[in-house]
Amino acid sequence: MVVNMSVNEHHLKEALSAMFDGEAKEIELHRVLKELPSNGPLRDTWRRYEVTSASMHGYLPYIIRDFSSEISSAVKLEKTYGKKSISQYLIKPLGRFAVAASVATVALLGMQEYKNTTEYSSVFVKTENIQLNLSSSSLRSSAEFGIPPTMARNVAISNHSKKESITSNEILFQSKKSDSDLTREQIQRYLDGLLHRYNQNEEKLISE
Amino acid sequence: MKNEQPKISDDQLVARVQKGDKSAFDLLVLKHQFKVHAIVSRYVKDFDEVNDVVQETFIKAYRALENFRSESAFYTWLYRIAVNTSKNYLLARNRRPPSFDLDLDDSEYIEQNSQLQNHDSPDNILAKNELEKVINISIKELPADLRTVLMLREFEDLSYEQISDIMDCPVGTVRSRIFRAREALEEKIKGMEN
Numbered sequence: 001m002v003v004n005m006s007v008n009e010h011h012l013k014e015a016l017s018a019m020f021d022g023e024a025k026e027i028e029l030h031r032v033l034k035e036l037p038s039n040g041p042l043r044d045t046w047r048r049y050e051v052t053s054a055s056m057h058g059y060l061p062y063i064i065r066d067f068s069s070e071i072s073s074a075v076k077l078e079k080t081y082g083k084k085s086i087s088q089y090l091i092k093p094l095g096r097f098a099v100a101a102s103v104a105t106v107a108l109l110g111m112q113e114y115k116n117t118t119e120y121s122s123v124f125v126k127t128e129n130i131q132l133n134l135s136s137s138s139l140r141s142s143a144e145f146g147i148p149p150t151m152a153r154n155v156a157i158s159n160h161s162k163k164e165s166i167t168s169n170e171i172l173f174q175s176k177k178s179d180s181d182l183t184r185e186q187i188q189r190y191l192d193g194l195l196h197r198y199n200q201n202e203e204k205l206i207s208e
Numbered sequence: 209m210k211n212e213q214p215k216i217s218d219d220q221l222v223a224r225v226q227k228g229d230k231s232a233f234d235l236l237v238l239k240h241q242f243k244v245h246a247i248v249s250r251y252v253k254d255f256d257e258v259n260d261v262v263q264e265t266f267i268k269a270y271r272a273l274e275n276f277r278s279e280s281a282f283y284t285w286l287y288r289i290a291v292n293t294s295k296n297y298l299l300a301r302n303r304r305p306p307s308f309d310l311d312l313d314d315s316e317y318i319e320q321n322s323q324l325q326n327h328d329s330p331d332n333i334l335a336k337n338e339l340e341k342v343i344n345i346s347i348k349e350l351p352a353d354l355r356t357v358l359m360l361r362e363f364e365d366l367s368y369e370q371i372s373d374i375m376d377c378p379v380g381t382v383r384s385r386i387f388r389a390r391e392a393l394e395e396k397i398k399g400m401e402n
Contacts, residue, residue, distance in 0.1 A: 037231045
């Protein structure tokens with residue numbers, strides 16, 4: 001038995017034989033698959049391996065027909081798996097960018113909102129715990145309470161105790177999302193409460 | 209009875225097809241076309257129609273391969289497609305499929321010569337018988353070491369490693385011997401084809 005073939009052809013056919021048995025290495029599989037579409041003799045060799053095996057197992061067909069070329073032509077017209085279109089390549093990164101951008105925007109807006117409303121929003125205040133270092137009956141600027149001056153324009157300042165009862169333990173809790181008008185009213189009430197408390201303390205001191 | 213062990217190469221080939229390598233599907237076709245032909249011919253009698261159904265089976269298999277998850281062996285999955293395609297082909301032509309289903313284990317051993325109606329001409333029968341005879345004689349004429357490894361591989365479905373343990377030789381030697389045995393048989397078949 002003399003088989004003349006080049007070394008490369010020999011290695012390729014031996015790899016094919018191993019592939020037939022499911023024993024080929026990954027690199028051999030790669031080589032054979034690369035070679036197979038354009039290598040007619042290699043495809044014929046595989047077919048003859050099949051004929052041998054079919055004959056040994058008793059299912060050799062009457063007419064040995066190789067369907068692979070026709071099926072290969074038909075499969076070429078079918079879609080190729082694993083390949084993405086350009087839009088698909090862009091969707092994921094764009095999606096990620098969109099998510100990141102929206103998170104950043106929300107964070108920025110939230111920060112701004114917080115910055116603008118932080119002194120008078122989300123405040124739990126127990127007026128009794130506030131230390132007021134005030135001299136008597138002086139008008140104190142709202143800045144001392146950490147409130148921007150413009151917000152304190154409507155604060156009622158009076159040395160008289162307010163008739164309406166303001167609970168000294170009034171607790172202000174302001175949602176960050178509340179409307180600024182509501183917040184101003186509550187600020188006013190809060191300041192009134194503070195002043196009332198102060199006035200009460202002053203009167204006590206004086207009477208003592 | 210042949211062991212139904214999933215072949216590593218089928219899984220590798222399927223994975224490659226799923227990643228876009230269509231030439232890997234070519235190899236799957238080459239590997240299983242005779243068996244699929246045998247299955248289809250149990251349902252469809254006309255040879256030309258068998259060819260059509262075989263091709264349709266593989267095209268359907270390719271289209272469904274994207275969702276194949278190796279839960280069963282590739283051939284088992286392909287076998288089911290072949291059976292369903294054959295039955296649907298018959299129903300579409302108002303022909304009744306056989307009442308029995310071809311057993312998967314039997315599908316590899318069926319004698320299809322009794323099934324085909326329009327191609328069991330004397331010439332074809334002669335050619336087939338002649339080819340089988342030549343192959344049998346060639347196997348007997350192989351050197352003992354080559355014949356033994358080929359028989360262990362084909363009939364016992366043993367891996368190269370298992371054969372190397374039995375033969376007490378390296379795996380590379382087993383691989384080389386099986387290749388040389390196939391080469392010798394291929395030359396005989398080539399001679400008949402020419």
